[in-house]
Amino acid sequence: MLSDDLRDLYQQVILDHSRNPRNSGELPPPCLHAHGDNPSCGDEIDVWVRVGENGHIDDLKFTGQGCAISQASASMMTQKIKGKSKDEAAAVREDFRRVVMGDGAPANEDALGELILLEGVQKFPQRVKCAMLAWRALEQALEGK
Amino acid sequence: MDWPRIRSDFPILDQQVNGFPLVYLDNAASSQKPRAVIQTLSHYYERDNANVHRALHELSNRATEAFEAARKKAAHFIGAASEDEIIFTRGTTEGINLVANTWGTQNVRAGDVILVTGMEHHSNLIPWQMLAQRTGATLKYIPVLDDGTLDSDAIENLLTEQVKLFAFVHISNSLGTINPAKELIAKAKALGAVTLLDGAQSAGHMPIDVRDLGCDFFVFSGHKMCGPTGIGVLYGRMALLEAMPPWHGGGEMILSVTMEGSTYKAPPQRFEAGTPDIAGVIGLGAAIDYLQAIGLENIQRHDHNLANYAMQRMSEVPGIRILGPQSGHRGALVAFHLDFAHPHDLVEFANSHGVAMRGGHHCTQPLMKRFKVPGTTRASFYFYNTIEEINSLVEVLLLARKFFT
Numbered sequence: 001m002l003s004d005d006l007r008d009l010y011q012q013v014i015l016d017h018s019r020n021p022r023n024s025g026e027l028p029p030p031c032l033h034a035h036g037d038n039p040s041c042g043d044e045i046d047v048w049v050r051v052g053e054n055g056h057i058d059d060l061k062f063t064g065q066g067c068a069i070s071q072a073s074a075s076m077m078t079q080k081i082k083g084k085s086k087d088e089a090a091a092v093r094e095d096f097r098r099v100v101m102g103d104g105a106p107a108n109e110d111a112l113g114e115l116i117l118l119e120g121v122q123k124f125p126q127r128v129k130c131a132m133l134a135w136r137a138l139e140q141a142l143e144g145k
Numbered sequence: 146m147d148w149p150r151i152r153s154d155f156p157i158l159d160q161q162v163n164g165f166p167l168v169y170l171d172n173a174a175s176s177q178k179p180r181a182v183i184q185t186l187s188h189y190y191e192r193d194n195a196n197v198h199r200a201l202h203e204l205s206n207r208a209t210e211a212f213e214a215a216r217k218k219a220a221h222f223i224g225a226a227s228e229d230e231i232i233f234t235r236g237t238t239e240g241i242n243l244v245a246n247t248w249g250t251q252n253v254r255a256g257d258v259i260l261v262t263g264m265e266h267h268s269n270l271i272p273w274q275m276l277a278q279r280t281g282a283t284l285k286y287i288p289v290l291d292d293g294t295l296d297s298d299a300i301e302n303l304l305t306e307q308v309k310l311f312a313f314v315h316i317s318n319s320l321g322t323i324n325p326a327k328e329l330i331a332k333a334k335a336l337g338a339v340t341l342l343d344g345a346q347s348a349g350h351m352p353i354d355v356r357d358l359g360c361d362f363f364v365f366s367g368h369k370m371c372g373p374t375g376i377g378v379l380y381g382r383m384a385l386l387e388a389m390p391p392w393h394g395g396g397e398m399i400l401s402v403t404m405e406g407s408t409y410k411a412p413p414q415r416f417e418a419g420t421p422d423i424a425g426v427i428g429l430g431a432a433i434d435y436l437q438a439i440g441l442e443n444i445q446r447h448d449h450n451l452a453n454y455a456m457q458r459m460s461e462v463p464g465i466r467i468l469g470p471q472s473g474h475r476g477a478l479v480a481f482h483l484d485f486a487h488p489h490d491l492v493e494f495a496n497s498h499g500v501a502m503r504g505g506h507h508c509t510q511p512l513m514k515r516f517k518v519p520g521t522t523r524a525s526f527y528f529y530n531t532i533e534e535i536n537s538l539v540e541v542l543l544l545a546r547k548f549f550t
């Protein structure tokens with residue numbers, strides 16, 4: 001007998017992403033890179049981003065280790081963000097943040113696609129930082145921090 | 146022993162969590178409290194509350210009497226020669242910091258070696274790192290072998306006359322290893338080193354006799370052995386305590402004060418500046434009474450049975466890797482890694498079944514690196530846990546396997 005909250009948190013699509021992460025690996029230079037970690041639980045992620053001349057994210061990859069939520073979020077992020085402009089990426093990131101924190105409605109829910117499945121994180125406030133780990137690293141990489 | 150009756154002394158255990166009976170297996174982080182301790186605390190606040198050592202009125206007399214009685218109990222609990230060797234602290238961490246900042250500052254010099262082990266809790270590591278940085282001393286580590294025991298060959302090489310202090314954990318909170326404390330202390334003493342034993346996981350789990358162990362300092366926390374949070378004990382051999390300078394300055398620790406300077410009281414008051422955690426101390430005394438009424442040998446035996454059974458049953462889970470000694474000769478905890486679930490996910494899954502465990506690095510990051518795991522999940526037991534609860538745990542691990550693969 002499993003609680004619905006837990007089933008929502010670990011939907012099949014999420015578990016599939018965590019077991020078979022998409023876009024896993026490093027990008028060769030030149031590219032942007034950032035490292036993110038959650039010291040309290042030991043989750044780590046490295047994100048590599050290549051921004052094309054037109055300002056679009058031509059490619060991005062990640063490596064890391066951590067819980068299913070942090071890995072699935074990273075995997076889904078790379079799929080969603082590839083091909084987007086920096087501004088579009090920032091908008092998706094903000095909408096995703098709202099969804100996992102339960103902090104208001106996303107401005108463009110349709111644009112989130114599969115990412116909406118991580119909505120279940122809302123019920124587990126301690127896991128928000130897992131879901132956001134890759135996104136913080138992406139932001140840092142893009143801002144060159 | 147009537148363990149079911151003893152279990153019923155703990156009101157908190159009788160509750161449902163997420164629709165399941167609570168199975169509390171995070172005792173290495175903090176234990177639950179028996180009614181006797183809870184009632185002692187409320188009785189103190191309802192009847193006897195006043196500051197200690199200061200006034201002559203009735204309530205202050207009662208508070209002071211109960212406070213000093215607890216010091217005697219603590220001395221008896223660990224076999225100290227005198228209650229004056231018992232310093233009340235906030236816990237293990239504060240006790241170690243006190244030693245580092247008093248004895249350490251006074252005695253450790255550039256070129257000296259501070260020896261610890263690769264399985265120390267951060268609280269028996271960071272204070273020595275800081276002391277080494279301050280003084281120019283070198284911090285050295287005894288390596289941990291694959292089976293979770295200390296490398297005895299390395300000990301022979303590392304334990305030299307340069308070692309000023311040897312500080313190590315009695316029972317490891319992340320591996321369950323029981324270190325051969327008496328033997329190690331004897332070796333270190335023969336070379337002139339001062340020894341500190343971190344008893345956070347051994348006090349309340351087995352009989353402790355500091356004079357038999359031979360250590361100079363012994364530290365433990367009340368909250369891991371049925372006592373309140375915020376209270377612990379630093380034991381120090383009187384000859385050392387007497388020579389140590391104070392750490393915190395303030396009321397209670399001075400003999401006389403002038404504008405030019407002050408003289409300090411003898412131990413233990415020299416190290417207890419300010420109003421202490423009076424309720425905590427009295428509550429700790431009640432916890433000691435409670436544990437001694439059950440008997441530390443009985444608790445140790447029960448711990449051992451639970452650990453043995455858990456090792457046996459948990460090894461049946463496919464994909465499990467148990468850290469530390471592979472035998473039942475271990476503390477009452479089992480830390481493990483599952484190849485199908487990250488500790489974080491497993492702990493969440495277990496929690497949804499009412500099972501409380503801890504996942505992460507357990508404040509031993511260097512050790513996690515040593516065993517090449519990002520973290521582990523830890524099930525830690527105390528005498529109120531049951532065989533049935535271990536069965537529930539194993540069932541949840543098997544369910545998790547189905548869920549995550």
Ligand SMILES: Cc1ncc(COP(=O)(O)O)c(C=O)c1O
Pocket residue numbers: 173174235236237238239266268269314316317318343345346366508
């Ligand atoms: C081995 C060990 N040492 C030290 C500590 C620190 O104890 P406290 O946090 O009560 O000061 C702990 C508790 O987690 C421990 O397990």
